[in-house]
Each structure stands twice: as C-alpha cells, then as structure tokens.
Amino acid sequence: MGRTTRPSLATTSTSTPPTSYSKGSLSSARSSLINVLSRPRLPLTSLSTATALAQSDGQLTPEDDYSTASSYASSVSSSGGSFSGNSKEDNAEEIAKAYRNYLEKPFVNTKSGIKHSEFGHCNNPNWRWTSQWNTDEPIHPEEDLAPPLYILVSTYFSYLIFIILGHMRDFFGKHFAVSRYAHLLPTKDYAALYSDFDSFYVRRLKKRIDDCFSRPVTQVPGRTINLLDRESSDQNEHFELTGTQTRALNVSSYNYLGFASSTGGCADAVESSIRRYGVASGGPRHDANTLDLHQQCEKLVAKFCGAESSMVFSMGFATNSTNIPALVGKGCLVISDELNHASIRFGVRLSGASVRMFKHNDMGALEQLLREVISQGQPRTHRPWKKILVIVEGLYSMEGSLLNLPVLIDLKRRYKFYVYVDEAHSIGAIGPNGRGVCDYFGIDPREIDVLMGTFTKSFGAAGGYVAGTKELIDRLRVRSHAYTYADAVSPAILTQVISSMGSIMGVAPPLAPVKEDDDAMSVMSRPISYGPALASQLPPWLNLPATLLNGTEGRERLRRLAFNSRYLSSGLRKLGFLMYGHRDSPIIPLLIFNPGKMPYFSQMMLKRIGPDLTPIVVVVVAYPATPLITSRVRFCLSASHTKNDIDLILRAADEVGDVLDLKLGEQTMSVEEVIASAEELVAAAF
Amino acid sequence: MAAAAAPSSSGQDIPAPLVPILAILASAYRSFASALTRIPGSPIVIRYIESSYQNDPWRSILEVLLVAFAVRTLLKGRTRGDASSKNWVKLREEEIDELVDEWVPQPLVDEPSDVDKFTLASVPVINGPNGLRVKLASSGKMVTNLATVDWTGMIESDKMKQVAIDTLKLYGVGSCGPSGFYGTIDVHTKFEEEVSSFLGTESAIIYSQAYATISSAIPSFAKRGDIIVADKGVNFAIHKGLEISRSTIKWYAHNDMKDLERVLQNVEKEQKRKGGRLTRRFIISEGVFENDGMMVDLPKVMELKRKYKYRLILDESYSFGMIGAHGRGVTEYYSIPAAEVDILIGSMGNGLGAGGGFCAGSYHVCKHQKINSSASVFSAALPAMLATTASSALATIQTQPALFTSLQANILLFRQILSKIEPIPMSDTPATSATGLTASAATPLTGSSPSKTPNKDAIIHIPSHPSSALIHIFLLNAPGTMEEEERILQDVVDELLAKSDVIVTRARRLRGQEAFEPEPSLKVCLSGALSRKETEKAAKGLKEALIKVCGKKR
Structure with missing residues (x-):
C-alpha cells in the first residue's frame, strides 16, 4: 500500500533551525517585523512571544526589530510616511499606507521575478x-459539530423572521408597487x-447580503486581489462602481499553488505560446x-x-456533466x-442512470x-445492476473534508463497484x-477507475481532465459530449497547464538533487508512477526557468501550502472557532x-x-450551498x-x-x- | 397536545371502560391549562381551541392521526423508501454476502467497436497553430483548413494575440473562482456591456463554455410542467438542456413553420381543454442550425410567438459573428431587434475567435441566470484573456463590415461551384449581389429557380442557407446504413486532402446518444479571410472528390 508514518518528518520540522538559516537572519527579522507592525499598540513586553523566532537565533532583540522597522518602512514607502519607533504617534492612515506596502513589497531578499502581491516571498x-x-x-470526524442550543434556536429564528418579512414585503409589493414586481407576476x-416562490430565497435573503457576493475584481487573483469598490443606493438591487480600488489579502480564490500570476516562468511560457498559437x-x-499541444x-x-491516458476539456463543470x-x-x-x-x-x-445517495463521507x-x-437489484424487476459507479470528491469544496479513500478502496475490492473521484479541489493541493x-x-492511482479533476484551482488555468486506462479514455473520446x-481547450490555457504541472513534477532530465533534510520522507515514498515529466513530452519551444524545470519551486509551493493550511486550520481551532x-x-x-453574522464577518474582514x-x-456561504443551519465562512489558502x-x-x-460571538468552542490559546507556536501547532496531532 | 386531549373529556357518548382514563387525562389537562393561563394572552387561544373542538371527538382523532402520519413521514428517510415497499425482499446477512459475491458487474467501458476505432483514427492532428492554413501532423503538409470555425479570420489575428498578451500581463491566465466568489473580473462586465449594446439588448451574461451555455440556460427557466416547443433539428446541447429541464417538450418538424403553427394550436387546444394555471411556454430554435446550416425563418417564428404568447429561446452559436451586415446574427439579417428575442445565446468561440459563450436578453433574464443557472454559478469564470480577446474581436467586426462581404462572396462562389452536382443548380448570374445580404437571399435555394430541370449529375444535396458559412453536404443516394455512409464521406475527406490539400470534416455525431439521429454529412466552414482563389480551389477540389468517390458508387 505504501503507507508510511512520519516520525522523522516531525523531528525535522520542530527541531532548531538548521545552520544555513542564520544566513537569513535579516529575512527572519523582517518576517517577525510584520508581527510587530500588525500590533503597533502592543506594549513592548508582549513582543517577546511574537519575536520568539528571532530571539531563538539569539541575534536580535525586540529593539533591533524596531529599528529595522523604521528603516524598512521609510525605505519602502516612497511618499515618505516615516514610521517612527513610537507606534502611539502613528495615525491610522500611515499604518494603512505601510500595509499597502506590506501587500506589495517583499520582506525578504528574493531574486524571483514574481510580484510579491501575486505570490508572497x-x-x-x-x-x-x-x-x-x-x-x-x-x-x-465521526460526529458533526454541534453548536450551542441558543445559536441553533436563534439561527432558525432569524430565518423565520427573514421569511416572514420577505413574504410581507412580497405581499405589499405585489399590491402597491406592481411595476417593480412585474417580472414576477403573470x-x-x-x-x-x-416563479416568485423559487426566487424567494435569492430576492429576500441573499439580496440583503449581496454586497458580499460577486464583488467585481480586476487583475490577478493571487495572494492579493484588487477589488473595485462599489456601493448600492437601492438596497443591493444595483451597484455602482465608485471608481476606487482596494487591494486586499485574498483568501478566497482557488489558487492553491499560487500559479495565478502575471509574472514568472509560467506566464512567460504562456506569452510565447500566444505568440505561436x-x-x-x-x-x-x-x-x-x-x-499537438x-x-x-x-x-x-x-x-x-x-x-x-487522459483527455482535457475546456470547462471544469462540463467535464463532469458531459462525461458521466x-x-x-x-x-446502471x-x-x-x-x-x-x-x-x-x-x-x-x-x-439516465438510477441514483442513490449516502451520508457525506460516511463509509x-x-x-x-x-x-x-x-442484494435487491434494480427496483421492481430485481435484475442485478449492470454496473455501480460510486462518485465521490477528493476534497469537498464547502466542507474541507477529505475523502476516506483507504476505506473506499477496501469496499471497492469487496463490492466490485467502479470509483469516480472528482479531484477538482484536491489535485495539486493535496x-x-x-x-x-x-x-x-499512498494509494496507487490505478485503483481508481475514473480520475477527474480541474485546472482552475491548483494550476491557475481553466478547464478539466479525465484520466484512466487507455480503454476508458478511448471510449470516452468517442462518447463524451464535449469532445x-x-x-477544445485554448492553446494559451494548455500552456499554463503544461508549464505549471511540469514544474510541480519536475522535468527529467534534470531533476534537482534532493537536500538531505528536505522532504526526505515524501521523496522516498514517491511511487514510480509519480516520477518527473519527461523532457521529450513537453513542447520543444517551451522555455522554463531552471527552478521550475528541476521541480524545486513546485515542491516548495506544495510544502508552503501544506504548512499554511495546517497552520490556519489548527490556529483557528485553538482560538475556539x-x-x-x-x-x-x-x-x-x-x-x-447565524445568517445575520455573515455580512458582518465579510465586511469586518474587509474594513477591519x-x-x-x-x-x-x-467567502461567506450559506443555504442553499450548505445546509440551512451551517452558514460558514470559507478560507481558501x-x-x-x-x-x-x-x-x-x-x-x-x-x-x-470576539465581536460576533463566533468562538463557540473552547478557546485554549490566545492569538x-x-x-508564536505556529510550527508546534502544525506538527502536533490533534 | 392540550388541544388533542381537551375534547375527549367533554365527549358525551364515551364507552364506560374509558371513563377513568379520560378522567385522569382531564385532570392532567386542567392543571396544564391553569399553568397556561398564566401566560399573557393564552386564555384567548385556549377559548378558541376549546370552542372549536367542542362536541367533536372524531375531528380530534382525525387530527391526531394526521399529526402522527406527518411525523412518521418526516422521520422516514427518503433514501430508504424501498425498505417498506411491497417489492422489498428481506434477506439474511449471509444471503446478502452470497449475492454480493455472486454479482458480476459489466465492464465500465465496452470494448471499442470498429466504428469507434474508425472515428478515432480519422481525427486529424495539427502541428502548430490552428487557423486557415495548418500543418498536419500525419503528413507534415500545409493545408487549407475548412474544418475549423473561423468566419472572419480572428484565430490568426495578430491584434488578438497582442490583446491576449497584454491581458496576461495584467490578469494572469485563470480566474480562480466562480463569478460569485471574486471571479467577476472587470473585463467580463466590460464584454457583457459591449455585446449587449452591440446586439441592442438590455443585458448579457457570459459563461465559460459555449456548449454549457444553452444546456444550462434552458433549465434555469424551464421547469417541470412548463411547455417547450422545439425544432426537431436543434443541436445536441439544446437536447441536453431540454432533458435536464424536465419540461413537457413538443417537437415540430425541422424548420417547418406550418408544423410549428400546428403544434402551437394543438398545445393551445389542449390547454383550453384541461384548463389549469398559466404555464411558461417557450419556442426553441437555432439561428443557423448546427446540424445542417439551415436558417430559421425568424419573422414567421416571431409572428407565431406573439400570436400564441410564447417566449423565444434562440441559439445563435453559429450565426452570431457570421450572418448579418455586422455579424449580429439572424436578427440583423431579418432586421428584427434582438431585444425582441427573449433569450438569445451566442458563442464567443465560433463568432469571435476567443472562447466561452454568452446569453443576451432583458435585465431580469440575465440577472436570474447569474444565480440560477448551474453552469454560471458552479463553474469557474471565464479566463480574462478570452473575454478581452472577444471584446477586441467584437470591436473589429463592428468597424469592418468588409469582413462579412468577403465572407458572403466566398460562400456564394463555393455554393455556385458545388451546385453543379446538386439537384437544382444555381444560375450562374445570381439574383443577389455578391455581398448577398439583402432579404432576397432569404429565399431558399430550391425555391429560387423552380423552372430549372432536375440535374442528372446530382449526387449531393445542400440544405444549408445560401448565406450560411456553415455548409453541410448530404449525399443524395445514401447507402443502406449510416456507418457505410460515414465511411464514404470519410473517403471524400481523404480524397480531398490528398488531391487538393484541403481539409474538411465529416460532421461528427454521437451515434446512440442523439435524440434524433442526424443524417451523416460533410461539414464545411468557410471564412472571409480566405482568398477567392483558395475558396475556388477548395470548392472545385471538393466537387471532384465527391464525383470521384460517390460518382463511381452509383
């Protein structure tokens, strides 16, 4: 099966920093500087936790950090917004200015040509x-999370109020403001x-919080995103752009590996592809x-x-809807x-097949x-089913839950069904x-009959694929509606897929030699089938920089994403969410x-x-994308x-x-x- | 519960053994009621309940039963409906194990048939860029490509490439999210505004694939119980949209306006007879039909739609960017405002050399789809560069009507040459001018010269409209099976490629999955960017190939 445990990994992650790290002391100072900057009103004593990392090097004191802060802030802020050591004197505007710089200027020395606002260094x-x-x-988890009773009651109660109010508005509106309801009336x-009934939810509930949805954006949906500010004067029926833009930290886009970028090796490859194709x-x-592409x-x-074998499609949605x-x-x-x-x-x-559903992820x-x-066979006739296809997703986009694949594979052996795994979110990300x-x-992918996935999420492109045996793909090529x-897929998008995917795999020759302490477990356990891409498989005109070709950057991205995911998820749990x-x-x-908290969460994260x-x-999501009661906010790292x-x-x-009373669990740590204990949290088992 | 217990105590004709039980119930009720009276306003409620249940135990029993039934229905899982049905076979665990062991599923995919192998083997592969002149991987030859849709030569346009590169440098490639979650890029909105003002509709909405546009837009409006009257010759995507919608579908004979009226009358009669509520009614047709290149008789459809109070869904995936003086599609061709078509679908891949699809219509039509059309809600938004290149192509076709005059000239030339082997040849001096955009071009080919004697050399039949750049060529004397016919057509394709360096394609079908199997045909896509000489060479080559392959078989 190739399953491995990971004791050695845990030790590498939690041990003291390797010696090579002291070379990057400047970078560590600047990284921890941010921890200082983002809490300018904290007394100096509390900095000791925030800069624990810097102190562990034994080279920097908090005071040193501050001096770096002022010099750094003045160096990056061209408008001369000097950042004095005494944070009390700073007004909000200056801090905001410093943070615009935070989003756009890297804090570490880097040779990479990728913009910091698109991919943080x-x-x-x-x-x-x-x-x-x-x-x-x-x-x-065996059991669902249960909120306290008062939350449950108040949530249902608020939906009840919204529904009653909505019906009252509809009733009066249809009688006294007919022109505004014309499209709903025969x-x-x-x-x-x-029908007004079908659209009731959208008109009467969603519209109240429409300012949190479909926010118009411009430019790259990378680490940061540029929002086009807008306002509504008619209760969210129409929005007018104000003409200004807000650059915000983006935890909403499906950009798992950060390949959404207008700069860097992949973008250059796409450019040469556009010139050619x-x-x-x-x-x-x-x-x-x-x-040929x-x-x-x-x-x-x-x-x-x-x-x-595999085949590619120009739209992820259509990959499922035209191939099943x-x-x-x-x-069947x-x-x-x-x-x-x-x-x-x-x-x-x-x-036209019969469908049965089972409880989410419950094997x-x-x-x-x-x-x-x-045992029952087809309804009424009791004839045996021709075939049974179990369709599951690798990673569920609204739940964040992972497919219980090991058990599913065991079941597959016993019950002889076929498995179709939709890896729209998990491919490239997990x-x-x-x-x-x-x-x-650590399961052989050939155990899965149909592997489906998309290019939108991890690869910064668009479209989807289906992969499987040659017989399957050949059959699909003649039967798939989309083919x-x-x-077909646009050549520019194909190139984005090829270059990003190639850089995750590494191209052989040459694959970068693996450093001893780096990712040792995963490389050893790497199955043969996950080897590097062959140089002969890539288009001959494609020029990728060395870091992409040898797979180091791809591996780095995978490992950064894994850290980020585990860190935020563990951190929020510790905070009691x-x-x-x-x-x-x-x-x-x-x-x-509570549905009423959704817009506040979204707005308070934006306005801060x-x-x-x-x-x-x-992103805030509620019914109908989720069950009625479990409205949620979703971070996509x-x-x-x-x-x-x-x-x-x-x-x-x-x-x-704290403001919205969302810490419904037990808070065991302060923020x-x-x-300060990010690395321990990530390494720890919960 | 209080209400249910109340009347029992006050019933008059109760059997004797029940009396003590009822007495206990009554006292319990009284203590409960006294507690209730302490709640403000409760006396009114109690008085109401008491008075309404006075002297009517049967009503109480009935209601208790109803409540019990409702609770039972709610508790019963919907997916476990089978277990209680008459048809359920109760089995012991060992028996189930045995059945599981015995069950042998069919293979996931069947062995590829000969037809499958033939289909796969006949897919041409292009080395390098697509366009009007392409290099084939099989032979390495440069050939003229009449299999790719490129009405106005946008695919190879350098301007489009530059726009795409400029977009790449600002927006990257992917949109990384559905339009609801930060996938609404300003360039999407810009294109939506541009295309709606180009067509003259209130609003528009873009989708990330043309195929998915119509198959998702239809079910977002048409629901179970609605009536859809559809042309029998509509394309596959529409068929799938109709299937998903679960509406009542009435077919009318392909492009036959009399039959359409007959169907509409029948529906009206049936509705009058049945009565019932007003349902949504739609007519669905295509501008230029993907399956045979015929054009819808839009003025007549509009007339019927108004007369019988239907809404029109018009798929212009092929006609947008091809027909009309500026490529606005059949609405421009017939001088009918596009805003009068309720739901108009177009393709940015076919018409504009980019990718994706759009739907134009009123503000409410488009807004509704943003939240209710599954391909719009649940799919990642269109990559920015496809929207900007589409915008750029839209600007080009608006300002360069010459693109369409040369396209029409090429079509005319091509059709004239091929008409030599059609049943009724075109006259050499056509009634329409070379620009061919006047209304007289609307009359179908067969009707234009009825006096002509039938052509003895006829081997093909082209139902496609004379202004359509999408041309389907059908064989007149088709062999017995569709498979044989497909093979003959493939021979024509191969012959044409070998002799004239021109590539066309058989119209590819999903045999066995189509609602009405379309006859096999050859599909030719002409382009305004082709020179007259190339068009002439291609047409002559095709004519010769057809004569050579089909002539000898007669």
Whole structure:
C-alpha cells in the first residue's frame, strides 16, 4: 500500500533551525517585523512571544526589530510616511499606507521575478510541511459539530423572521408597487418568467447580503486581489462602481499553488505560446481542432495523475456533466455522496442512470447502501445492476473534508463497484507530490477507475481532465459530449497547464538533487508512477526557468501550502472557532451559523476593526450551498501566502470572532500564543 | 397536545371502560391549562381551541392521526423508501454476502467497436497553430483548413494575440473562482456591456463554455410542467438542456413553420381543454442550425410567438459573428431587434475567435441566470484573456463590415461551384449581389429557380442557407446504413486532402446518444479571410472528390 508514518518528518520540522538559516537572519527579522507592525499598540513586553523566532537565533532583540522597522518602512514607502519607533504617534492612515506596502513589497531578499502581491516571498524553511496521511489522525470526524442550543434556536429564528418579512414585503409589493414586481407576476397571457416562490430565497435573503457576493475584481487573483469598490443606493438591487480600488489579502480564490500570476516562468511560457498559437481553439476536438499541444498536455496530465491516458476539456463543470452520461446509463446505478458538486448531479441526471445517495463521507452508510442495492437489484424487476459507479470528491469544496479513500478502496475490492473521484479541489493541493488524494493516502492511482479533476484551482488555468486506462479514455473520446460538440481547450490555457504541472513534477532530465533534510520522507515514498515529466513530452519551444524545470519551486509551493493550511486550520481551532474539514485541507470552513453574522464577518474582514487595517477578502456561504443551519465562512489558502499573512488572518478572525460571538468552542490559546507556536501547532496531532 | 386531549373529556357518548382514563387525562389537562393561563394572552387561544373542538371527538382523532402520519413521514428517510415497499425482499446477512459475491458487474467501458476505432483514427492532428492554413501532423503538409470555425479570420489575428498578451500581463491566465466568489473580473462586465449594446439588448451574461451555455440556460427557466416547443433539428446541447429541464417538450418538424403553427394550436387546444394555471411556454430554435446550416425563418417564428404568447429561446452559436451586415446574427439579417428575442445565446468561440459563450436578453433574464443557472454559478469564470480577446474581436467586426462581404462572396462562389452536382443548380448570374445580404437571399435555394430541370449529375444535396458559412453536404443516394455512409464521406475527406490539400470534416455525431439521429454529412466552414482563389480551389477540389468517390458508387 505504501503507507508510511512520519516520525522523522516531525523531528525535522520542530527541531532548531538548521545552520544555513542564520544566513537569513535579516529575512527572519523582517518576517517577525510584520508581527510587530500588525500590533503597533502592543506594549513592548508582549513582543517577546511574537519575536520568539528571532530571539531563538539569539541575534536580535525586540529593539533591533524596531529599528529595522523604521528603516524598512521609510525605505519602502516612497511618499515618505516615516514610521517612527513610537507606534502611539502613528495615525491610522500611515499604518494603512505601510500595509499597502506590506501587500506589495517583499520582506525578504528574493531574486524571483514574481510580484510579491501575486505570490508572497517567504524563505523560512521551517514554515514548510508535507501534506501526507498521518495514520493516527482520523480522516473524517465521526460526529458533526454541534453548536450551542441558543445559536441553533436563534439561527432558525432569524430565518423565520427573514421569511416572514420577505413574504410581507412580497405581499405589499405585489399590491402597491406592481411595476417593480412585474417580472414576477403573470402578465395577461404570459406566465412569470420565473416563479416568485423559487426566487424567494435569492430576492429576500441573499439580496440583503449581496454586497458580499460577486464583488467585481480586476487583475490577478493571487495572494492579493484588487477589488473595485462599489456601493448600492437601492438596497443591493444595483451597484455602482465608485471608481476606487482596494487591494486586499485574498483568501478566497482557488489558487492553491499560487500559479495565478502575471509574472514568472509560467506566464512567460504562456506569452510565447500566444505568440505561436494565438488564443482560439477553433471548435470541437474531433473537427480538426486537435493540436499537438492538446496531445502533449494530455500525455502530461496522464503522467501527473499516474494514469495511462487522459483527455482535457475546456470547462471544469462540463467535464463532469458531459462525461458521466458517457459512462453510465439505464440499468446502471450511481451512488453519490450527498454533498457532491452540482456538475456531478447535472451529469448523473443526464445519464439516465438510477441514483442513490449516502451520508457525506460516511463509509459505513455507503457499505450499508451497497449491500442493499446489490442484494435487491434494480427496483421492481430485481435484475442485478449492470454496473455501480460510486462518485465521490477528493476534497469537498464547502466542507474541507477529505475523502476516506483507504476505506473506499477496501469496499471497492469487496463490492466490485467502479470509483469516480472528482479531484477538482484536491489535485495539486493535496499529497506530498501534489497528485491528489491517492498521493496523500499512498494509494496507487490505478485503483481508481475514473480520475477527474480541474485546472482552475491548483494550476491557475481553466478547464478539466479525465484520466484512466487507455480503454476508458478511448471510449470516452468517442462518447463524451464535449469532445464532439464543445470547444477544445485554448492553446494559451494548455500552456499554463503544461508549464505549471511540469514544474510541480519536475522535468527529467534534470531533476534537482534532493537536500538531505528536505522532504526526505515524501521523496522516498514517491511511487514510480509519480516520477518527473519527461523532457521529450513537453513542447520543444517551451522555455522554463531552471527552478521550475528541476521541480524545486513546485515542491516548495506544495510544502508552503501544506504548512499554511495546517497552520490556519489548527490556529483557528485553538482560538475556539468551530471548524469543519481536515487539517491538511487548504479549504478551511469556519462555522458562523447565524445568517445575520455573515455580512458582518465579510465586511469586518474587509474594513477591519483591528489596528492594522489590512483588508482581507473572504467567502461567506450559506443555504442553499450548505445546509440551512451551517452558514460558514470559507478560507481558501494558497502557497502564495506567507506565514505573516496567515498571522494576519488569525488576528483578524480573532477580532471579528470576539465581536460576533463566533468562538463557540473552547478557546485554549490566545492569538499571540498561536502565532508564536505556529510550527508546534502544525506538527502536533490533534 | 392540550388541544388533542381537551375534547375527549367533554365527549358525551364515551364507552364506560374509558371513563377513568379520560378522567385522569382531564385532570392532567386542567392543571396544564391553569399553568397556561398564566401566560399573557393564552386564555384567548385556549377559548378558541376549546370552542372549536367542542362536541367533536372524531375531528380530534382525525387530527391526531394526521399529526402522527406527518411525523412518521418526516422521520422516514427518503433514501430508504424501498425498505417498506411491497417489492422489498428481506434477506439474511449471509444471503446478502452470497449475492454480493455472486454479482458480476459489466465492464465500465465496452470494448471499442470498429466504428469507434474508425472515428478515432480519422481525427486529424495539427502541428502548430490552428487557423486557415495548418500543418498536419500525419503528413507534415500545409493545408487549407475548412474544418475549423473561423468566419472572419480572428484565430490568426495578430491584434488578438497582442490583446491576449497584454491581458496576461495584467490578469494572469485563470480566474480562480466562480463569478460569485471574486471571479467577476472587470473585463467580463466590460464584454457583457459591449455585446449587449452591440446586439441592442438590455443585458448579457457570459459563461465559460459555449456548449454549457444553452444546456444550462434552458433549465434555469424551464421547469417541470412548463411547455417547450422545439425544432426537431436543434443541436445536441439544446437536447441536453431540454432533458435536464424536465419540461413537457413538443417537437415540430425541422424548420417547418406550418408544423410549428400546428403544434402551437394543438398545445393551445389542449390547454383550453384541461384548463389549469398559466404555464411558461417557450419556442426553441437555432439561428443557423448546427446540424445542417439551415436558417430559421425568424419573422414567421416571431409572428407565431406573439400570436400564441410564447417566449423565444434562440441559439445563435453559429450565426452570431457570421450572418448579418455586422455579424449580429439572424436578427440583423431579418432586421428584427434582438431585444425582441427573449433569450438569445451566442458563442464567443465560433463568432469571435476567443472562447466561452454568452446569453443576451432583458435585465431580469440575465440577472436570474447569474444565480440560477448551474453552469454560471458552479463553474469557474471565464479566463480574462478570452473575454478581452472577444471584446477586441467584437470591436473589429463592428468597424469592418468588409469582413462579412468577403465572407458572403466566398460562400456564394463555393455554393455556385458545388451546385453543379446538386439537384437544382444555381444560375450562374445570381439574383443577389455578391455581398448577398439583402432579404432576397432569404429565399431558399430550391425555391429560387423552380423552372430549372432536375440535374442528372446530382449526387449531393445542400440544405444549408445560401448565406450560411456553415455548409453541410448530404449525399443524395445514401447507402443502406449510416456507418457505410460515414465511411464514404470519410473517403471524400481523404480524397480531398490528398488531391487538393484541403481539409474538411465529416460532421461528427454521437451515434446512440442523439435524440434524433442526424443524417451523416460533410461539414464545411468557410471564412472571409480566405482568398477567392483558395475558396475556388477548395470548392472545385471538393466537387471532384465527391464525383470521384460517390460518382463511381452509383
């Protein structure tokens, strides 16, 4: 099975910094400087925890930090906003200015050409982790988190009030302001375009908090994002852009490995690709729109997934919705996790197969159901099912929960069903080699019949893929709706996929020699099927910088993402928030329950009540994307975030959590304690 | 519960054995009621309940039963519905184990059939960039590409490349999120505004794939119980959208306006007979049909739609950017304001040489889709560079109507040459001018010259509209099976490639998955960026290939 334990890893991570680290003392000073900056009103004594790391080097004192602070702030702030050592004299504006710099100027010396605002530079080798299954940690909690009763009651009560108010407004509106409700009312001979009942939730509940959704943005959705400020004068019916922009720390985009970037090796590769190929694909693959680039990309994707063959599509949603009908049909049964993505449900509905659902990630319930459906056969006729396809997701985008793959594989051996894993969120984001859940659990990817994933999330591109045996892919090529009727993938996007995927895999030759203390476990346990990409598989004109070619940067990104995910998830748990999801998941949902708290959470993260004012954009989700009661805020972490960014998020969440009464669990650490013990938290088992 | 217990104590004709039990219940009720009276306002409620249940124990029993039934229904898991059904076979665990062991599933995918192998083997691969002149991987030859949709030569445009690179340097490649969560990029909004003002609609919404646009837009409006009247010849994506919508679907014969009216009348009659509430009704058609290049008779459809009070969903994935003086599609061709079409779908891949699709319509039509159309809500937004290149292409076609005149000239030339082997040849001096955008071009080919004698050399039939750059060529004397016909067409494709260095394609179909199997055909996509000479060479080559392959088989 290739499962490994990780004692040696834990020691590397928690041991004292290696000697080479002293060379980066300047960088460590500047990293810890941020901890100082973001709490300018703290008394100096409390800095000892925040700068514990710097002190452990025995080279810097808090006072030294401050002197660095003033010199650094004046050097980066061209407008001359001097940052005096006495933080009390600083007004909010200056701090805000310093933080605009924080988002855009790197704090470490770097040769990389990538903008700090898109991909944060962070050199500390301790702030790395390997995403790998620890057999001691449960994959999925047995029981759901239960909020206190008063939260439960008040949540239902607030929905009740919203619904009553909404119906009252509808009633009076339809009678006294007919013109505004015209589209909901049947006219003389036309039924209403959409029923007021179906749209009730959207009109009466979602609209109240519409300022938190669909915020218009511009430029790269990287580590930071540029919001176009907007306001509404008619209760969120329309928004007008004010013309100003806000740069905010971005914990909302699916940019797990930080490949969303306008600079760097991948962007350069895409540029040369556009010059060569243009952007248009021309039409469906089967109609003479199959380029050499498509074939190269498909070979690379297959290699990446550890599968024989693969095919690529221009839209992630359509990958599911157009391929599931090509696999199953009448007389087949699809068993689907109850929280599967809408695209899977769309595809299953089109297929004409029967569907049964099982409780989210509950392998016991799945086994129960399997025994039932196999023994009972098809309804009414009791004929045996032609085939059973279990469709699950690797990482659930709203829950952050990881698929319990080891048990699923055991079940598969016993019950002979086929497995379709949607790795839309897990591919690239999970596993020591970034190859998704199979890699994470050390399971041979060939055990999975259909591997599906998207390029939108980890690879900073667009579209999706299906990988599997050659027979499967050949069959899909002639039966998939998308191959015959939908547009092929644009060459520019293919190049983004090839260059980002190639740099995660490393290209052989040459693969960088592995440093002794670096990632040793994961490299040793790396299955043959997860080897590097072959140079001959890449387009000959593709020029990638050495750090991408030899795989060091890709590995660095994977390890940074793993650290960030585990750090924030553990930190928020210690602060007493109720959290969903696995600690290795880069999607981190924080439960807020009451719908009324959602807009406040989002706005307070953006406007910030804390002293440093750095805006943070978060995603709040509620019914119908989640069950009614468990409204949540969802952090999507990225390798592009630095540890300081995570500290910032923790502080901001701490502030907001106190104000909104969100710490419904037991708070065992203060936020400063959490920040000071980041590495221990990440290494610890919960 | 109090209400349920209350009337029992006051019933008059109660059997004797029940009396002591009822007495206990009554006293319990009284102590409970006295507690209740302490709550402000409760006397009114109690008085109401008491008076309404006075002297009516049967009503109470009925209501208690109803409540019990409701609770039972709620507690029963929906997925476990089978267990209580008559058809359920109760099995012991060992029996289940045995059944599990015995069950042998079919393989996930069948062995590839000969047809599958033939399909896969006949997919051409292009080395290097796509466009009008491409290098084939198999032979290394440069060939003229009439298989790729490129009406106005946008694919190879250097301007588009520069726009894409400029966008890359600002926005990167991916959008990294659905439009609801920070995936609404300013360039998306910009394109939506541009395309809606270009078409003259209130609003527009973009999707990240043209195929997904219509198959998701239809079910966002049409629900169970709604009525959809659809053309039998609509494309595959529409069929899938109709399937998902679960609406009642009535088909009318392909592009037959009389049949459409007949269906509409039938629906009206049926609705009058049945009565019932007003349901949403839609007519669905395509501008230029993907399956055969025919054009919808839009004025007639508009007339019928108004007469019978239907909404029109028009898929212009192929006609947008191809038809009309500025490429606005069939609405411009027939001089009908696009705003009168309720839901209009277009493709940014076919029409604008970028990627993605859009839907144009009223403010409410588009806003509704933003939250209710699953391909819009649950999919990552379109990459920024595809939106900006589409914007740039839109600006180009607006300012350069010459692109469309040369496209029409090429179409005319191509059709004239091929009409030599059609049943009714075109006259050499056509009634329409070379720019061919006047209304007279709307009359179908067959109707334009009825006096002509049938052509004895006819081997093909082209139903495509004379202004359509998408041309489908059907064989007149088709062999018995579709498979044989596909093989003959593939021979034509191969012959044309070998002799004239021109690549066209068989219209690829998903045999076995189509709602109505379309006849096999050859698909030719003309472009305004092709020179007259190239068009002529391609048409002549195709004619010769057709004569050579199909002529001998007669």
